[in-house]
Amino acid sequence: MRAFSHLPVRQRFTVITMIASGVALLLAGAAFTTYEVIVFRDTLVKQLGRTALILGENSSAALSFRDPVSATQTLRSLANDPHIVVGAIYDERGAVFATYRSAAAPAAALPTTLAVGHRFGSASLELFQVIMLEGDRAGTLYLRSDLAEMEARLLRYVLIAVAVLILSSLVAWLLARRLHPMITRPISHLSAVAGQVALDRNYSVRAVKEADDEIGRLIDGFNEMLAQIQARDGELAAARQTLELRVAQRTGELSAEVAERRRSEAALLESNRRFELVARATSEVIWDWDLRQGTLWWNENLKLGFGYETAAFTTPESWSNRIHPDDARAVISGIHAVINGGGRLWSAEYRFRRADGTYADVFDRGYVQRDENGSPLRMIGTLQDVTQRRVAQAELERTHRELVDASRRAGQAEVATSVLHNVGNVLNSVIVSSTLAHERVCAMRLRQFSRAVALLEENQARLGAFFTEDPKGRVLPGYLRDLSVQLEGDRTRVLEEIDGLRRHIEHIKEIVTRQQDFARGVGVLETTPLAGIVDDVIAFNADSLARHTIEVVKRYEQVPLFPVDKHRVMQILVNLVRNAKEALKAAPAVAHRRLELDLARTPTGGVRVRVADNGVGIAPENLTRIFQHGFTTRHDGHGFGLHSGALAARQLGGQLSVQSDGPGRGAVFVLEIPVQKAPSC
Amino acid sequence: MMATVPARAAPNDGSAPKETAVMAAFLYNFTKFIDWPAAAYGQPDGPFTIAILGATTLSAELEQAVRGRKVGGREVVIRLCRTAAEAAIAQMVFVMADDATLRELLQRVDGRPVVLVGESERFLRQGGTIAFLFEADNKVRFAINMTAADRAGLRISAQLQKLAKSILRGN
Numbered sequence: 001m002r003a004f005s006h007l008p009v010r011q012r013f014t015v016i017t018m019i020a021s022g023v024a025l026l027l028a029g030a031a032f033t034t035y036e037v038i039v040f041r042d043t044l045v046k047q048l049g050r051t052a053l054i055l056g057e058n059s060s061a062a063l064s065f066r067d068p069v070s071a072t073q074t075l076r077s078l079a080n081d082p083h084i085v086v087g088a089i090y091d092e093r094g095a096v097f098a099t100y101r102s103a104a105a106p107a108a109a110l111p112t113t114l115a116v117g118h119r120f121g122s123a124s125l126e127l128f129q130v131i132m133l134e135g136d137r138a139g140t141l142y143l144r145s146d147l148a149e150m151e152a153r154l155l156r157y158v159l160i161a162v163a164v165l166i167l168s169s170l171v172a173w174l175l176a177r178r179l180h181p182m183i184t185r186p187i188s189h190l191s192a193v194a195g196q197v198a199l200d201r202n203y204s205v206r207a208v209k210e211a212d213d214e215i216g217r218l219i220d221g222f223n224e225m226l227a228q229i230q231a232r233d234g235e236l237a238a239a240r241q242t243l244e245l246r247v248a249q250r251t252g253e254l255s256a257e258v259a260e261r262r263r264s265e266a267a268l269l270e271s272n273r274r275f276e277l278v279a280r281a282t283s284e285v286i287w288d289w290d291l292r293q294g295t296l297w298w299n300e301n302l303k304l305g306f307g308y309e310t311a312a313f314t315t316p317e318s319w320s321n322r323i324h325p326d327d328a329r330a331v332i333s334g335i336h337a338v339i340n341g342g343g344r345l346w347s348a349e350y351r352f353r354r355a356d357g358t359y360a361d362v363f364d365r366g367y368v369q370r371d372e373n374g375s376p377l378r379m380i381g382t383l384q385d386v387t388q389r390r391v392a393q394a395e396l397e398r399t400h401r402e403l404v405d406a407s408r409r410a411g412q413a414e415v416a417t418s419v420l421h422n423v424g425n426v427l428n429s430v431i432v433s434s435t436l437a438h439e440r441v442c443a444m445r446l447r448q449f450s451r452a453v454a455l456l457e458e459n460q461a462r463l464g465a466f467f468t469e470d471p472k473g474r475v476l477p478g479y480l481r482d483l484s485v486q487l488e489g490d491r492t493r494v495l496e497e498i499d500g501l502r503r504h505i506e507h508i509k510e511i512v513t514r515q516q517d518f519a520r521g522v523g524v525l526e527t528t529p530l531a532g533i534v535d536d537v538i539a540f541n542a543d544s545l546a547r548h549t550i551e552v553v554k555r556y557e558q559v560p561l562f563p564v565d566k567h568r569v570m571q572i573l574v575n576l577v578r579n580a581k582e583a584l585k586a587a588p589a590v591a592h593r594r595l596e597l598d599l600a601r602t603p604t605g606g607v608r609v610r611v612a613d614n615g616v617g618i619a620p621e622n623l624t625r626i627f628q629h630g631f632t633t634r635h636d637g638h639g640f641g642l643h644s645g646a647l648a649a650r651q652l653g654g655q656l657s658v659q660s661d662g663p664g665r666g667a668v669f670v671l672e673i674p675v676q677k678a679p680s681c
Numbered sequence: 682m683m684a685t686v687p688a689r690a691a692p693n694d695g696s697a698p699k700e701t702a703v704m705a706a707f708l709y710n711f712t713k714f715i716d717w718p719a720a721a722y723g724q725p726d727g728p729f730t731i732a733i734l735g736a737t738t739l740s741a742e743l744e745q746a747v748r749g750r751k752v753g754g755r756e757v758v759i760r761l762c763r764t765a766a767e768a769a770i771a772q773m774v775f776v777m778a779d780d781a782t783l784r785e786l787l788q789r790v791d792g793r794p795v796v797l798v799g800e801s802e803r804f805l806r807q808g809g810t811i812a813f814l815f816e817a818d819n820k821v822r823f824a825i826n827m828t829a830a831d832r833a834g835l836r837i838s839a840q841l842q843k844l845a846k847s848i849l850r851g852n
Contacts, residue, residue, distance in 0.1 A: 065823075066820070136750070
């Protein structure tokens with residue numbers, strides 16, 4: 001079998017054809033021979049049976065009448081058949097009655113037992129047949145035939161079969177030789193092409209297809225495979241070229257990335273180092289609470305400041321258990337309210353137990369970090385021991401109070417200056433108002449009135465004719481009407497000035513009163529709309545603003561009504577407006593001088609008054625000093641206005657601030673006042 | 682043509698039982714090789730009657746030989762007869778009688794299909810159908826009078842004829 005598998009396909013084909021035809025012929029021959037043998041044996045049995053029947057018939061009388069001679073004569077007819085070797089007749093009791101032996105086997109033995117029927121021996125056929133006569137058993141006939149004829153026939157068949165086998169094998173071999181190229185040629189061709197491809201690595205060759213059978217499809221598949229390999233080779237070569245480029249490019253990118261990573265690592269390292277230095281430099285204890293894991297981290301200052309090992313302080317309980325029992329509930333509920341309530345900043349002051357058992361006053365504050373959904377991730381904060389500061393603060397407050405008292409006493413001069421300054425400011429307005437009133441009164445057309453009166457006196461005798469005939473007299477009533485209208489107007493304006501004068505004087509009185517209040521330390525709180533105060537301030541300065549062609553823009557938002565020290569506010573605002581006016585006066589280049597006054601709420605719930613001008617502006621270096629005592633940029637200023645304004649704002653609980661983009665760009669002053677809920681007196 | 686068989690001393694009394702048995706068997710066997718016409722029987726389904734005239738010793742042997750057997754599909758009846766008239770109605774008669782009785786029998790059965798079996802060639806010549814012959818080696822053989830058989834309308838098979846020691850024919 002191994003040798004067979006090494007044969008070329010052509011020879012294998014021939015061998016297979018030969019084996020197939022040979023086996024088919026052998027099987028057919030064997031089947032035919034077997035069939036012939038069976039048929040022949042059957043024929044032989046029937047023949048022998050017929051012979052036995054005739055012999056039995058012919059010997060029945062001899063048996064009936066006990067005549068073995070006659071029976072023997074009858075048996076002698078068996079000599080006609082050369083294959084019958086022995087014949088015998090037994091009587092009804094089984095005794096031998098007559099026998100026959102062929103000339104070829106004169107000494108052949110007779111069977112000793114009688115068994116009806118036929119049986120084949122190794123080289124013979126035996127037959128026992130009962131001889132019947134009129135329904136009675138007359139005896140038994142025995143015949144034995146040799147199988148020489150069958151053997152001769154078998155031999156003949158075998159010889160014929162061998163001859164046919166040889167002949168057909170020859171024909172099969174010739175046919176196979178003629179037919180095998182139909183199958184082997186395409187395979188040999190494919191094999192040759194495959195060998196060539198394997199040898200030359202040349203994938204451009206193709207096998208030629210001859211028929212559309214399995215081999216044809218195999219060749220198609222082979223060609224398709226070659227085409228794919230060829231295409232892939234091309235792609236591979238192209239890929240190899242681009243790969244080198246990409247490797248170079250990627251290497252460059254990677255080295256850049258590595259450098260970048262190194263830089264960021266260095267930056268991170270530096271940042272960490274800085275953090276550690278800062279953490280070491282400050283005495284504050286830094287903590288970091290992972291809200292999802294529930295773990296707490298503390299820096300080394302915990303050990304330094306409170307004597308605890310940080311390794312033992314990893315749970316929120318390690319912290320909360322050390323809060324003073326009186327503070328604990330409020331602190332813990334407070335921090336959780338911030339964490340769970342969506343807040344970011346938390347701070348609390350409480351007492352925290354040190355490792356030695358004493359309590360420290362601490363100021364603790366933290367910042368909650370949240371994810372994009374607002375869920376808390378971590379909280380980071382600092383714990384500050386303010387025990388020392390508390391003591392210092394108490395000390396400071398005491399010192400401060402002493403200082404305030406001292407300064408109140410020692411600040412008499414400043415107070416006086418303040419009063420004088422404020423009164424002076426108002427006095428300026430008083431002078432202006434009185435001068436205006438004076439001018440208006442002077443300008444009144446009293447002389448024209450006198451002339452009209454004189455004219456009337458001249459014509460006293462003939463007043464009727466004067467009014468009807470004299471041209472002057474005819475226009476006089478109209479003239480007098482115009483004059484009276486003018487005088488009415490003049491009177492109104494003078495009265496306005498006088499009213500302003502009265503208010504200025506009232507302001508002066510207030511300043512004096514407030515100064516007295518200030519000396520007592522208490523201002524008078526009035527529930528007055530702030531808009532009214534601002535309006536008053538503008539009204540005080542209306543004339544000089546109009547004189548200097550300054551446009552006043554007012555924007556009032558609805559603000560809450562609350563008790564406020566009206567005169568202190570007014571004093572601040574008057575100062576601011578005056579400063580703005582001076583700034584605008586000092587900026588002649590500005591074509592359109594504007595003063596804006598805004599009233600609005602602050603995000604913290606207070607009220608803010610904004611006074612903005614587009615005047616000379618403030619140099620950046622002066623912004624920080626502008627509220628200092630004695631600072632002024634004006635030649636005639638004494639540097640008290642803004643200082644006292646800032647002080648007054650602080651006394652109101654609010655503050656005064658300034659913004660300016662620099663010289664020539666205007667300035668904005670903002671007064672913020674907290675809303676005071678309830679009057680304190 | 683007839684061969685003379687040496688006469689035996691006392692064949693009549695049937696002393697040798699073996700010969701008696703052989704004769705009984707032969708008697709029955711003869712029926713197998715002889716065809717009786719239908720007219721031989723008084724009734725269509727009547728029995729086949731074998732009459733024994735004058736001999737008594739054979740009847741027991743014969744009874745035994747035919748027991749359970751039939752001839753041509755008919756019952757076999759063995760009848761011991763004293764007179765020719767009695768025997769004449771049978772289909773086969775074994776005769777061991779004197780000449781007068783034989784003549785009467787022959788007259789009675791003349792032309793009728795009755796097989797007459799006797800014990801001598803003389804019986805055959807007198808008109809019997811078949812006669813037993815006793816040979817020296819105690820073998821029992823027989824001879825046939827074909828003329829008588831033909832006259833009686835009986836057909837005797839060739840096999841039987843072939844086995845006969847002699848056949849009487851002619852006249």
